[in-house]
């Protein structure tokens with residue numbers, strides 16, 4: 314039986330381990346424990362954020378974090394120090410394909426090159442939305458239904474807080490996560506550079522103006 318509760322500071326050390334196992338090979342996991350801890354902690358401290366922890370037999374086995382769209386400027390600012398330390402203490406990150414891609418696209422922007430076009434021309438819906446920023450289940454727990462239980466809690470809380478829609482991004486090749494999103498009723502409405510953007514409209518009146 315999976316129980317979803319608000320994420321608490323005492324859960325963080327185990328939840329960080331869950332993240333490192335679930336996102337093995339991803340850039341943010343390659344930045345190390347301290348960075349992931351600082352990343353997750355932000356969602357405990359910001360009023361526009363929400364954070365859930367899934368427990369099984371009294372132990373954290375998964376987490377979900379989200380925040381009101383527009384959250385990233387503040388998160389990036391708060392993570393700057395941890396990010397610099399993480400890069401300096403994990404120099405292998407310079408060869409990580411996601412890191413190289415990020416640097417290239419930032420350089421292109423600095424050099425005034427055009428942003429790559431999204432393949433579907435999609436306008437953000439009107440009204441205030443909330444982003445599902447991260448979700449993970451412990452890959453070694455052997456328990457099914459962790460992701461679904463976290464998703465259910467997220468959707469209920471987003472609705473309760475009055476958001477009009479939810480949004481997330483996922484790598485196109487992440488078929489398992491996409492399965493969870495599609496089963497939960499999310500629709501892929503945009504795509505750019507191998508990243509898919511999924512949306513779920515919480516209120517009938519929330520539509521994009523296309």
Ligand SMILES: CC(C)(COP(=O)(O)OP(=O)(O)OC[C@H]1O[C@@H](n2cnc3c(N)ncnc32)[C@H](O)[C@@H]1OP(=O)(O)O)[C@@H](O)C(=O)NCCC(=O)NCCS
Nearest residue numbers: 335448449450457458459460461482483489490492493496
């Ligand atoms: C995505 C993730 C959170 C799903 O959690 P989970 O506990 O495995 O999910 P559930 O057991 O509730 O399964 C929900 C759905 O996910 C998909 N899914 C889960 N495990 C799967 C597997 N091994 N193979 C294929 N699809 C799978 C299915 O669509 C499943 O629905 P179903 O049971 O009706 O077939 C988990 O796989 C994970 O942590 N992945 C790594 C981190 C990640 O990629 N996060 C998302 C980044 S955007």
